[in-house]
Amino acid sequence: MSLLEIENLTVEFQTAQGQFRAVDGVSLSVDQGELMAIVGESGSGKSVSMLALMGLLPWTATITADRLEFDGIDLVRQSARDRRKVIGKDMAMIFQEPMTSLNPCFTVGFQITEALKTHLGGSRATRRARAVELLNLVGLPEPERRLNAFPHQLSGGMNQRVMIAIAIACRPKLLIADEPTTALDVTIQAQILDLLLDLREKEGMALILITHDMGVVAETAERVSVQYAGQKVEEQKVRDLFRDPHHPYTSALLSALPERAQGKKLPTLPGVVPGLFDRPEGCLFAPRCAHAFDLCHKRQAVQAGAEDGFALCHTPLRKGVPTSLEGASLEGQVRS
């Protein structure tokens, strides 16, 4: 049985201009101790779906799902009070901006022991000892002294280590890392990533890594879910995905990697993720797709089978070539 089961998760935001669907029918399952990556551009809804899982969205968000199960607990029917017993304990999350994600008014020690106190109790001395142990674990030098430091006295990389220490304080079964290295220096990025992988090994927890960096995915993950405009467009094993991407979006992301580029100029993907006003009526990716047919602009894409990586596409790619489409004429092909 898998640790996390998400089926058909949809998140909508109430805005002054109307309902905005940030996550659109996403499904996902993660096994115990597995490393899963979710990839997509900004605005693809990858953070929002995880925030929805954690119950961290503001009240303007409406969350619906056919199934939302973690560790055998049904999160859909669970009260907010019961949810709080799970999040921060068995399911924890770290965020993109380490400098603003820690409370500037409290010491690092307070913020770590607070998580311990809430979920595990124990005496002040044991909590403190555990905090020192945690800071050691995340590789922060002089942990005893750091406990009394305020976040603004530490660097971004150190703060992200503190965030990780808080997240793993109660030995979670699942850690969600939301672009944990984006805001950091390039040299620190690799260190933090290694630390996360290392901790996953040691603690035996599952890790969901949200990123927009295909390079990171290639080095770390086992399975990848690619999201675009709130929809999951493809899901595959990492090795298979890199060898044979089935969705044109995945293909475009991969060919934008410097390591895979052919020729002198790095290929780019034109345009941006559709927003509230410019949502296409057909396939959401069609306006930017290199292989779009006229059908793609008119009818919403359908999900392909497992052999095509569940690609959300009328004509999933095989070895970079679109499969033929029943009833669609190749003459009507439009490139936009």
Place this chain on the structure above:
Amino acid sequence: MIKLLFRRVGLMIPTFIGATLLSFLFIRMLPGDPVLLMAGERGMTDERYQRLLHEFGFDRPYWQQYLEYLWGVLQGDLGESFRTKVPVLQEFLTLFPATVELSLCAMLLATVIGIPAGVIAAIRRGRALDHGTMGTALVGYSMPIFWWALMLIIVVSGQWGLTPVSGRISLLYFFEPVTGFMLIDSLLSGQEGAFGSAVQHLILPTIVLGTIPLAVVARQTRSAMLEVLGEDYVRTARAKGLSPFRVVGIHALRNALIPVTTTIGLQIGVLFGGAILTETIFAWPGIGKWMIESVSARDYSVVQGGLLLIAVIVMVVNLMVDLMYGLINPKIRY
């Protein structure tokens, strides 16, 4: 932190000198003969006029007069009231506790109600409770407090007969002031009912003087909370699985209090202004009433001295607010 203290005190020196200059010039800018104004006498003999002219120093050059005045001020000599012939400083010190007692109660009211009101409005943002609270706060902020005082007197004292209309304590009780604070002195006196009477006398003036600070604190708390609630660290706190009470009451409020503290401190100056009106209406024997009476009675040495003393107090309070800001904001403390 020590550096901050020295810098702030250093900044106060020119302001203090400016305040003494303003007080010094005040007497000399008044229309009419300064000697007659200072002495407050009419029809004095020429001989006495010359003696007073020399005594007050109006026959010497301005810069010399100012230095003498400044020298006197630094030694605590602010002249004496011509009405009572009591030194200004001594009168001030006798009346000051009454104003402090009233101001502290008003500030307490503003903080104890204003901060929770602002927090609740912020977490119920955009809903009826938010609109209701902030609407009420804006009415309070727009209140002409002298009229508000009269309305409260009409209803609470006149129609319901609940509170007395003037003074600090009922005439039935008499005791020598020890601290000058009626709430403490009435307890120390051991007289039955004295404390209750002192509290009753405080209620209306506290409400009147506290109304505008209350509105300001509530509005400021709400906007500070709204800003803080959108911060990443609040999301982190929620991601830890903390209760909403702890997330709002500890993580968010602790940060929101930093700007709110400054606001509360800056209300002290406003409070002294409000005290003039409140004390006048409720016959509260404090600094505000003393100042307005001295202005009306043309007791200018009192006005001159009181002006300087109040400026110094506001400066000291502002200094304390700055230091307080440093104390509660770890980014400045370390």
Place this chain on the structure above:
Amino acid sequence: MTDTTAVSTANAAPNNQAPVGPWREFWAYFSENKGAVAGLGFFVVLVVVALLADFIAPHDPIEQYREHFLVPPVWVDGGSWDFLLGTDAVGRDILSRLMFGARYSLFIGCIVVSGAAVVGIAIGLFAGYLGGWVDTVAMRVMDILLSYPPLLLALVFVAILGPGLENAIVAIAVIQLPHYVRLTRASVMSERNRDYVTSARVAGAGTLRLVTVTILPNCMAPIIVQAALSFSTAILDAAALGFLGMGAQPPLPEWGTMLAEAREFILRAWWVVTFPGVAILVTVLAINLMGDGLRDALDPKLKRS
């Protein structure tokens, strides 16, 4: 044919919204705030009443009807249709006095705000742009003015100048000066080193032109909001001075002065005390509501949060 239509709708959707003028945009934000619109509505009515007081007031504001001392409002026993809101202790019609009083309050607000704003902005502009000793002296003087409770300072100025409406206006304008100076200076300091100012200077603009034509328009939003808020403060302070006998002198129907005259009747004739205060409160409230709306509409930082 069909496919081209589909593509063009998909691409053309974001271009539908035509850019709107600054006034339209301002009004769109301002009118979203219902309180601000209500405040504006009341304010307009008040201005009309003040302008037309000569024609719509039922009585002369200072005429004393000897047979009608302390007549209660019309809906109370003993009230009369001749005096809708009753009469005061010397038989003057309260409604008429309130209508004429609106003139004084609005007049005070206008003069104080324009006086304090013009002088304060000028000082702030030059202090902020020139820096150096001009800045130091100006800011120290403002610090000194700010270390007094505003009302006390106004009282002292009135004591120097002598009681009266004009002197009260001057005194209140002086105590509001520091806010404009500080606000303008802070804006100028932050704008001074922006690229557009540098480019204007490189293009050869003189200091005066640089400060007034180039920088000032970019600092106006907070100043406009301050002006709205200080309009209401001015009305409150003037009423307070009137109440203390230091502002407008009887028999002028200024609202604060009316309250001062009515004080001794508070337990006998509530209406003499109630209505002038209600007039002050509602006027100040309306202006503050407008001020809040202005702030929300003009401050892009707070706009969409």
